[in-house]
Amino acid sequence: MSEKPSTVFERQIERIHQLLEREPARVTWNERIPDPDNPEQLRQVDITIDRDGTIVHAECRLHQAPQDVQWIEELIGRRVSLGADVMIAVSSSGFTTGAVRKAAAHNIHLRTLSELTDDEITLWANTAKAWLVFYEFTDCRLRIEMCCEPPVEEPWISKEDGSAVEWRGMFEPLMTEFDGKPELDNGRAIFEVDIGAPILVNGQKPIKLTLAATVRRLKQPVPLDAMLRYAATDSSVDAIARVQKHADEIIEIIQSSDEVAFVTDSTNLVVPPDAFFHTIEMDFMRPIILRWVKVVSPQFAMQSNVEVRAHIRYRRPDLDLTSSGTDDNEK
Template sequence: MTIESDNFEKQVKRIHEVLVQDHGKVTWNDKIPDPDNPKKTRQIDITVRINNEIIHIECRHHKDKQNVKWVEELVGRKISLEATAMIGVSSSGFTEGAIKKAKKLGIFLCNLNQLTETEVKSWGKKTKIKFLYYKFSNLEICHFLESIKGISSEEIQKDIFSKPEYYDILFNQIKYKLTENKDFIYPYGFQFNNITGGNIEILKRPIISISVRGDVDKVGYDYECPSFFSFKPPVQVAQPLASIEKNETPGLEIIKSSSGFATVSIDLSIAPQAPPNSVFTGIEFSKLPGSKNYPPKFNVIGSHEQQVYINEAQFVIAEVKKTTI
């Protein structure tokens, strides 16, 4: 079995997880005892267990269409391993004879095919994806130090520009403050006080606190998955059971079923680098099916923390007021 075949089987497994939801258990590369020789295990590409029933799914990721011979092999495995039902999935389709034979012998067939751009447009169901960023302007950043004797704002700016980790600490705190407040209407003028500087020092002097004020707007950049697949029986009039959108490299996959379920798997590291004076804040998806009881599921991996670049800001220094008792 090749890595490519493995990935195809895992793709089919994820599709069935969306189709089945919490009504059954879907397992890839399952091992079951042979009914006639329990000491020996038999490998199944994918199993779906629903109550006391077990459905076997066998996959073929070949260049040529699958023929009658494979359908007959599926019939034999269904009988021998006592499966409730048998499904054959192909990435290259089936011959006319295979389709007829499967219908007669009770084998379910499905194609997992990539659609052309014209076919995708005829569906009209492509998911809209938007990467969101907070974009800042008119920034004034005031650093409170125990003493500012002997240093200037120009020296501070030069020192800060040499510390990219400073921006990450500062703007991630600002981002979380903005995200926490759902009542902001953008663009928005803000001022946040008592922001910490972590362990960052300015000219070898610890930062006691930071105050930031300025304007912020929320901007978005549209994105669409370049590849679109359908999962459907090999009959011209058959309706698709599911659609799959994905990019060429692992990072984003959207599976939507015709029955109204959806799962999104995303690696946040695919988010475009934030422009200068901006910080990544999230992703919006439109046209995702779901309901109150079965909302879209999200599998998120990777980090969305990106290096922040500031090219327009006014840097100010001030001394912490000392309290006399």
């Protein structure tokens, strides 16, 4: 089940503060704390920031209309009631003039998270660019040599623990090696290489594994879906942080000054036919400091539709028989 829009908004503000805060600060979403006056009653806080003992509460509103004085007054009372040292009000739609004045008088910090227009994005320098990198493998043939006589039953291939083979593990080292071959961006190459893989044939370990295939690198530019600005209403600074969302939120880049955080969610990732997803390349157009990386739903990035045809050769000093079969685990 997808998250509610208000939850998505809160989690976005949480991630921004995870970049903005400094160690040993701790950022927590949706924390429930005992009410100081009624300890048996738990009170929900959208985002709690513990700055080494200084407690900050951030409350978020995802509304269409600017937030008014009434919400600010509620937050003034909430700060006192829950014993917070600092209160931040975050609105997706801004604040009324009265709300800004009331907040300034009572030390409530106002923040907005708003989407930039296409014209504003064009004027904003140093927009990061991103590419999804895949490797396409076709005509994949795995030659397996066995030092035993052929079994009576149909050959079956498994991992050493008896589970189904995940072919991706055989291709991972090759993809890393192919990163150093720029010619694969513009054409295909045929390769044949001996590999080591933890597989068994009918419970027996092969004496040799040789993988042959045609490979091509696919680099897909990732379109920029939206850019958001996280800003203070009472600051002359253009933005505290900015957020880039790419390709149905597969990539999210959070930037503050020269520091960057990166979130990738492969739930909506579409892997091309006969390919494995390999990595994400990014160009920030300037030197940056990468603070942290978060990976969501990595299992979707591991999916593939690469077909591997296995050919098994059985050898003995007095016997040289060949049997072939196809493993469709990755079809």
